[in-house]
Amino acid sequence: MSRFVYADNAATTAVSPEVREAMMPAFCELYGNPSSLHKKGRDAKVALDGARARIAATLGCEPREIYFTSCGTESDNWAVKSGAALMKRKSGRTHIVTTKIEHHAVLNSCAALEKEGYTVTYVGVTPEGIVNMDELRAAVTDETALVAVMYVNNEIGTIQPIAEIAKIAHEHGALMFTDAVQAAGNIKIDIPALGVDMLSVSGHKLHAPKGIGLLYVRRGLMLPNLIDGGGQERGRRGGTENLPYILGLAKAMEIADERLADNPRVAKMRDRLIDELTSKIPYSYLNGSRTERVCGNVNIRFDFIEGESLLLWLDIAGIAASTGSACASASLDPSHVMLAIGVPHEKAHGSLRLSISHETTDEDVDYIIEQLPPIVKKLRDMSPLWEEAQRGGDTEHWGKVSKIR
Ligand code: PLP
Secondary structure, eight states: OOOOEEOBTTTOOOOOHHHHHHHTHHHHTSOSOTTOOSHHHHHHHHHHHHHHHHHHHHHTSOGGGEEEESOHHHHHHIIIIIHHHHHHHHHOOOEEEEETTOOHHHHHHHHHHHHTTOEEEEEOBOTTSOBOHHHHHHHOOTTEEEEEOOSBOTTTOBBOOHHHHHHHHHHTTOEEEEEOTTTTTTSOOOHHHHTOSEEEEEGGGTTSOTTOEEEEEOTTOOOOOSBOSSSTGGGTBOSOOOHHHHHHHHHHHHHHHHHGGGHHHHHHHHHHHHHHHHHHSTTEEEOSOSSSBOTTEEEEEETTSOHHHHHHHHHHTTEEOBSSOGGGTTOOSOOHHHHHTTOOGGGGGGEEEEEOOTTOOHHHHHHHHHHHHHHHHHHHHTOHHHHHHHTTOSOGGGOOSOSOO
């Protein structure tokens, strides 16, 4: 039987059996509306409150600081747009600081704000994909309303110094939001240590179902309502609560916390993939930091080939991977993250993201290491640019990025 290796966990994950189990009662037994006063409703309310409390415990915050949403994109939109609106109303500030490598949920929210008259500064990153702190310090001023910097990048897995950035934001009286969608399940999220005002999480990245997310909003921050309705979520996001998925998210976050102990094993598999693939395949380069990256992320650029062709051949070999973020993979534009770390436009298409998880085995890693090099070779053998490079032709524009980044 042919092998299947799922190495696209940063795009989404399978719902784990324990999570599915935790959700089941809420479909047919705990079906009451948590707002109803009868027993079925009260039972549902107890389950809802319990889930909120357990999630808050994993994040180190208070249950009333957790607001359930439908996904990471919704949480990001709410934080950026309502955070900006709040500060404009309170202090007249209309300046946002974010980075060039944010997810489009944040970038496009910022673009929408620009159309409304806000100004946005997009801070650059180092060639390793870490926020350029000098640039950030210079960008944040006493006119800044909101600083929005992601905790972990979805393409190259780099971990940003959020606590330090939050301190800078607060020194200038600005709000601090971090998109922690790719951090949850991969690293410990400790809200008091981060010192952020808002933080987003999405369930489907950590083995809960698609369609559930949350936004942490610091107590006392009067964030404008997202959905006006029947008073759910402390009146800020109306709509009958999605109890099955909320129970699933709570279970997934608890399991994720326990699984952090297994991170060194995953990091070892990640490092083996990086070392073996970059040594076996010529003209291959690690994208992002070698050290400041989550344990499951491998992102390698292979010159002289298109990432999309690589994906198709890997798919045939039974390996599911990605060229960038799943949401952007239908686009022909090069990844904004690749461009931000300095990969030239013409080379930015040749990157592959392998996102492994606690479910990945050493045998899966062996299989990727066995399958990938011949596929790269096959694609290069069909590439006129590769042929030109072999002949020592004019490939000057192919060699401007240093070997290990
Ligand atoms: N933020 C980051 C960093 C992500 O990686 C994603 C999804 O890829 C999102 C936000 C959006 O989350 P969702 O798919 O739950 O809307």
